[in-house]
Amino acid sequence: MSVVLINPNSTVAMTRTMLAAARAAAPGQTIEGWTSHGAPPAIQGPEDGAAAEGPLLDLVRKAVDQDADAIIIGCFDDTALMAAQRLAPCPVIGIGQAAFHACAMRGWRFGVVTTLPVSVPIIEGNIAAYGLSGACARVRASDVPVLDLEHYPERAAATITAEAQIAVREDGIDAIVLGCAGMTRITETLRSTLPVRIVDPIEAAITCIPWLVGQG
Structure with missing residues (x-):
């Protein structure tokens, strides 16, 4: 089973932090961490969330194309979660x-x-x-x-x-x-x-x- 953890912001260090935590909590699980490079460096409020939505959904489509078994949206605001769920046949969950x-x-x-x-x-x-x-x-x-x-x-x-x-x-x-x-x-x-x-x-x-x- 493969899981893609998508960081909706563009800060690679945060992707690494989340990925390490996910792997520690689910040892043996195959988890990839992806960074949304076209997004703001942090999502703080509705304007950042709106700016992050397009690049995030592009990564959701990429995960679907790669046959991911599940996708995690790694922003506590659950950025674009419903839109991502409509795009993907696999489970998409917000943290x-x-x-x-x-x-x-x-x-x-x-x-x-x-x-x-x-x-x-x-x-x-x-x-x-x-x-x-x-x-x-x-x-x-x-x-x-x-x-x-x-x-x-x-x-x-x-x-x-x-x-x-x-x-x-x-x-x-x-x-x-x-x-x-x-x-x-x-x-x-x-x-x-x-x-x-x-x-x-x-x-x-x-x-x-x-x-x-x-x-x-």
Whole structure:
């Protein structure tokens, strides 16, 4: 079974980070990581998402032509997910979609800690579209730009951890969903620090793929 993990932004380092996390979560699985070179370097808000859509869908078509068994859209905004699903005969899953449903299937009330405030309405809209608003306590922004997760990981981790600690104290949650693909770099740090479950969206997506492919 072959899985193509598509990074909808043009930052190759982030593709490598996601690919390493996916392979660690699904050892033995054949996973390729593709970068959308015609897209913005980070997807932060609706304008970046719109600019990323065309190059992303080109890569979806390429994955279909190569007979991929499954495709993962590696942006927490689930950029162009519905359009990609219409293009592909194989399962196409967004990492945000996977993380939210993983919480719902466990009966966890969850909070989201994401990057910038501009992403909050997009994430809230996706959660509502998936019918999971009742399971989500709050979507919080940490004010960490996406690329800081690659360039300044220690500083980013400290800021995100502080916001997650507030969520634990104030939001009545069982789990925190990490609201950016680049946060996979700090998953284990947060798991060792916080008393709630930490849901890594890359892990959530790759681990559900075998079941999805089996239903095809």
